[in-house]
Amino acid sequence: MAVFLKRFLAPECVFIFGIESGIEADDAMQARAAPRARVRWRPMRILYVLGTRPNFVKTAPVIGALRERHPEGCHVIVHTGQHYDRLMSEVFLEELGVPAPDYMLEVGSGSHAAQTAKTMERLEPVLADERPDLVMAPGDVNSTLAAALTAVKMGIPVAHVESGLRSFDMTMPEEVNRIVADRFSEWLFLHSPEAVTNLRHEGIPDERMHMVGNTMIDTLVALEDRFRAAGTAARLDVEPRSYALVTLHRPALVDGPLLGETVAQLAALAQQMPVVFPVHPRTRKMMEGLEPDAPGLHLVEPLGYLDFLSLLADSRAVLTDSGGIQEETTYLGIPCFTLRDNTERPVTLTSGTNTLLGLDPSAIARIPALLQERPGAPPPPPPLWDGQAAQRIADVILG
Ligand code: UD1
Numbered sequence: 043m044a045v046f047l048k049r050f051l052a053p054e055c056v057f058i059f060g061i062e063s064g065i066e067a068d069d070a071m072q073a074r075a076a077p078r079a080r081v082r083w084r085p086m087r088i089l090y091v092l093g094t095r096p097n098f099v100k101t102a103p104v105i106g107a108l109r110e111r112h113p114e115g116c117h118v119i120v121h122t123g124q125h126y127d128r129l130m131s132e133v134f135l136e137e138l139g140v141p142a143p144d145y146m147l148e149v150g151s152g153s154h155a156a157q158t159a160k161t162m163e164r165l166e167p168v169l170a171d172e173r174p175d176l177v178m179a180p181g182d183v184n185s186t187l188a189a190a191l192t193a194v195k196m197g198i199p200v201a202h203v204e205s206g207l208r209s210f211d212m213t214m215p216e217e218v219n220r221i222v223a224d225r226f227s228e229w230l231f232l233h234s235p236e237a238v239t240n241l242r243h244e245g246i247p248d249e250r251m252h253m254v255g256n257t258m259i260d261t262l263v264a265l266e267d268r269f270r271a272a273g274t275a276a277r278l279d280v281e282p283r284s285y286a287l288v289t290l291h292r293p294a295l296v297d298g299p300l301l302g303e304t305v306a307q308l309a310a311l312a313q314q315m316p317v318v319f320p321v322h323p324r325t326r327k328m329m330e331g332l333e334p335d336a337p338g339l340h341l342v343e344p345l346g347y348l349d350f351l352s353l354l355a356d357s358r359a360v361l362t363d364s365g366g367i368q369e370e371t372t373y374l375g376i377p378c379f380t381l382r383d384n385t386e387r388p389v390t391l392t393s394g395t396n397t398l399l400g401l402d403p404s405a406i407a408r409i410p411a412l413l414q415e416r417p418g419a420p421p422p423p424p425p426l427w428d429g430q431a432a433q434r435i436a437d438v439i440l441g
Pocket of ligand 1: 094095096124125126127130131151152182183184185215216291322323324325327365
């Protein structure tokens with residue numbers, strides 16, 4: 043029979059050690075000292091650090107699964123404020139059913155150093171007050187880096203969701219963020235086989251790795267009935283299966299001279315098929331003065347997640363430099379063209395529908411021909427991209 047020892051740490055929280063030794067209650071004190079009793083530790087205070095649009099998507103199912111399966115625990119949500127526009131933040135949290143954050147750090151935009159430092163400075167007192175047993179940080183953004191560094195320096199274990207991805211391109215801020223988050227995390231949650239190889243090369247022991255699957259796909263699966271019914275293409279006056287959906291926001295593409303040529307190429311593509319381009323605020327800022335008057339090129343505000351998935355699922359093709367969209371198109375079997383030289387998600391090339399075009403706007407002109415060459419049926423999604431990844435994370439954490 044399992045015996046539980048409870049110790050009150052904070053008014054609303056308890057520490058629970060489940061002793062799985064088959065012993066009787068009277069023996070509890072002896073069991074504490076008995077070397078062979080296996081003590082199962084459950085984190086009672088879990089603190090989730092979110093900050094950007096993709097990370098809300100990756101973390102929502104994890105918060106849901108852990109809250110449901112561990113109701114006696116305390117679940118604290120911190121929003122760093124790295125993304126702060128309503129369309130980049132609140133709308134997502136509402137649609138994903140994420141509870142209102144307990145803390146809003148309101149960090150906002152800034153240089154990498156300023157944004158990371160401000161996040162660390164504002165997160166530290168929260169961790170000191172909350173004393174979490176575990177900090178959970180997803181993805182590869184500056185908020186992830188700041189969360190991992192702050193927690194590890196305070197001796198708090200970190201769990202990293204979406205661990206082990208590598209582009210091997212240190213000019214990408216995300217690559218630096220991933221390496222640091224993985225190096226300092228105790229629990230590494232992986233979603234693709236190459237992540238194991240990458241982490242082993244960096245000397246990370248296998249015991250810290252857990253192949254759980256893709257939590258972003260959990261969210262997509264959970265929302266599928268709703269986004270399939272949303273009919274967003276009709277609202278934007280484009281025919282399902284006729285248009286290219288575009289998202290571009292990486293500094294390498296939008297912060298320099300390539301953006302002008304990219305916009306010109308999109309205008310040319312729009313003469314062959316409608317192009318729908320929800321423009322990220324960073325890109326919008328850089329596009330000032332570049333917006334062409336091209337019929338068929340629909341530049342729209344950033345979309346909520348249901349509208350975006352609806353447009354994605356109904357598109358003929360996708361052109362992107364996003365990581366998550368390479369995965370979502372792989373799951374949905376939509377042809378994806380990635381305007382980058384590399385991808386940290388090679389599984390989307392080998393087991394998915396993704397094609398790397400290179401960081402070369404002129405390659406956009408090849409999309410119509412490449413679409414003609416595509417084989418008929420898309421491959422099945424990679425293993426464990428099945429809507430159950432967050433449950434597997436809960437299995438690992440709760441034991
Ligand atoms: C960040 C992540 C990137 C991720 C992307 C998803 C880093 C280094 N980058 O890039 O990995 O793919 O989020 O969207 O963490 N802005 C607004 N409103 C907002 C947010 C941003 O206007 O709500 C504008 C500001 O001008 C800001 C710029 O966008 O300076 C860039 O924002 P930032 O969070 O630094 O990086 P992202 O490009 O969004």
